Amino acid sequence: MSKLLVTVDVVLLTIIDRRLHVLLIQRLAKPFENRHALPGGFVQNEEALDAAAIRELREETGVDQVYLEQLYTFGDLNRDPRGRVVTVAYYALVPHEQTLQAGTDASDAAWFPVDQLPVLAFDHRKIVEYAHQRIRNKLDYTNVGFELLPGKFTLSELQVVHEAVLGESLDKRNFRRKIILKGIVKPTKEWRPTGRKPAQLYRFSE
Amino acid sequence: MSKLLVTVDVVLLTIIDRRLHVLLIQRLAKPFENRHALPGGFVQNEEALDAAAIRELREETGVDQVYLEQLYTFGDLNRDPRGRVVTVAYYALVPHEQTLQAGTDASDAAWFPVDQLPVLAFDHRKIVEYAHQRIRNKLDYTNVGFELLPGKFTLSELQVVHEAVLGESLDKRNFRRKIILKGIVKPTKEWRPTGRKPAQLYRFSE
DNA sequence: CCATAATTGTGTCACATAGACACCATAGGA
DNA sequence: TCCTATGGTGTCTATGTGACACAATTATGG
Numbered sequence: 001m002s003k004l005l006v007t008v009d010v011v012l013l014t015i016i017d018r019r020l021h022v023l024l025i026q027r028l029a030k031p032f033e034n035r036h037a038l039p040g041g042f043v044q045n046e047e048a049l050d051a052a053a054i055r056e057l058r059e060e061t062g063v064d065q066v067y068l069e070q071l072y073t074f075g076d077l078n079r080d081p082r083g084r085v086v087t088v089a090y091y092a093l094v095p096h097e098q099t100l101q102a103g104t105d106a107s108d109a110a111w112f113p114v115d116q117l118p119v120l121a122f123d124h125r126k127i128v129e130y131a132h133q134r135i136r137n138k139l140d141y142t143n144v145g146f147e148l149l150p151g152k153f154t155l156s157e158l159q160v161v162h163e164a165v166l167g168e169s170l171d172k173r174n175f176r177r178k179i180i181l182k183g184i185v186k187p188t189k190e191w192r193p194t195g196r197k198p199a200q201l202y203r204f205s206e
Numbered sequence: 207m208s209k210l211l212v213t214v215d216v217v218l219l220t221i222i223d224r225r226l227h228v229l230l231i232q233r234l235a236k237p238f239e240n241r242h243a244l245p246g247g248f249v250q251n252e253e254a255l256d257a258a259a260i261r262e263l264r265e266e267t268g269v270d271q272v273y274l275e276q277l278y279t280f281g282d283l284n285r286d287p288r289g290r291v292v293t294v295a296y297y298a299l300v301p302h303e304q305t306l307q308a309g310t311d312a313s314d315a316a317w318f319p320v321d322q323l324p325v326l327a328f329d330h331r332k333i334v335e336y337a338h339q340r341i342r343n344k345l346d347y348t349n350v351g352f353e354l355l356p357g358k359f360t361l362s363e364l365q366v367v368h369e370a371v372l373g374e375s376l377d378k379r380n381f382r383r384k385i386i387l388k389g390i391v392k393p394t395k396e397w398r399p400t401g402r403k404p405a406q407l408y409r410f411s412e
Numbered sequence: 413c414c415a416t417a418a419t420t421g422t423g424t425c426a427c428a429t430a431g432a433c434a435c436c437a438t439a440g441g442a
Numbered sequence: 443t444c445c446t447a448t449g450g451t452g453t454c455t456a457t458g459t460g461a462c463a464c465a466a467t468t469a470t471g472g
Contacts (some may be wrong), residue, residue, distance in 0.1 A: 060471055081449080155449090155450090155451085156448080156449075156450095170452095172449090172450085173450085173451070173452075176450080176451085177452095194447090194448065194449080195447080195448085196447045196448045196449075197447080197448055197449050197450085198448095198449080199448080199450090200449085200450090
């Protein structure tokens with residue numbers, strides 16, 4: 001019978017300074033002591049996989065209330081020097097504002113740009129790349145983009161999110177036309193003062 | 207530490223008689239005795255997940271040499287009355303011709319139309335539906351469609367595959383234009399006698 | 413041998429979608 | 443009040459997609 005161990009790892013993504021970042025913790029224990037790694041850990045016996053992902057995220061990073069989706073399950077041999085470990089990977093999206101207070105109680109968690117990762121423990125680099133690819137693909141046929149923004153946002157902010165995820169700059173007029181045409185956004189009557197000309201705030205619609 | 211059991215289940219799909227079918231086995235043991243279920247079983251200690259899926263498929267159905275891709279990992283509590291079981295589900299695609307000899311040594315495996323499933327064991331119905339949805343989505347931005355056909359095929363046969371997966375009929379001229387325009391198919395110099403006017407055979411290109 | 417039936421195989425038009433592209437409006441700060 | 447940074451807007455072209463009908467070919471059966 002199977003004596004495998006099951007863990008969950010979470011690729012938590014957000015936009016900081018117009019770039020896509022991932023939250024990494026610093027490992028204290030062996031193996032890969034002092035290496036950066038994804039938050040995660042063993043699934044408890046009476047705990048659903050999603051619940052484990054949420055719990056680990058909260059315990060190790062203090063972050064809560066995120067959009068969470070299963071990514072892929074990594075089960076190759078020798079992923080973990082301690083033995084046979086099967087990892088169900090998740091990715092999570094959160095607006096950066098929401099992490100500012102939360103992140104404080106997790107001293108060893110820090111954000112890194114996804115395109116400038118440090119050396120990671122285990123096969124975590126592969127997992128981060130897989131998550132990045134997934135969200136890049138889902139950006140234009142789902143609404144995941146909105147999960148990286150607060151409830152109200154300007155269209156320029158939404159464009160920044162898309163550009164950060166895709167890693168390329170987009171034409172402003174074409175972008176706005178496409179978003180408006182999809183009907184997934186609706187204008188509010190509020191305006192954000194930006195230091196220059198204020199911008200209209202929108203919200204995700206339905 | 208986690209005492210979870212890890213299994214793999216495989217949703218093997220093929221086209222029979224212009225309809226998408228899934229291969230089910232009949233359970234002999236409890237729980238769900240005599241119910242239909244997906245082929246699958248426990249992952250061995252020194253065995254990668256993909257390898258386990260391939261092995262179970264061969265052992266329980268005699269089918270080999272299929273296109274295989276991980277689908278999703280199901281880990282809710284109480285999925286299995288025997289205890290806590292996490293199942294890594296795969297889906298596999300195979301041309302029906304290829305299963306004709308193979309299927310013989312697995313007496314209790316049989317094909318069912320995906321839209322007329324019998325009552326299934328565990329949460330296997332959900333898994334089949336999930337697989338169906340996945341392949342439906344991937345049909346037009348990947349080449350999975352070809353995995354349901356032998357190396358050489360007519361464009362009408364390819365259209366039948368698409369229609370079976372999508373569950374709707376397609377316009378012949380539009381379909382052919384789209385396929386040809388994608389450049390993913392190239393004509394051979396062979397023709398299939400169809401009983402009526404012979405059809406040109408194509409092969410998947412690159 | 414001829415008539416019939418089944419299947420292959422082909423083109424146009426209308427509409428929607430997407431990329432390229434430039435300028436004025438507005439508000440804050442110097 | 444001037445400057446500057448950002449917000450906000452429309453057209454043209456190319457490409458992709460859905461709707462739509464008929465002639466060519468071959469096997470079969472009378």
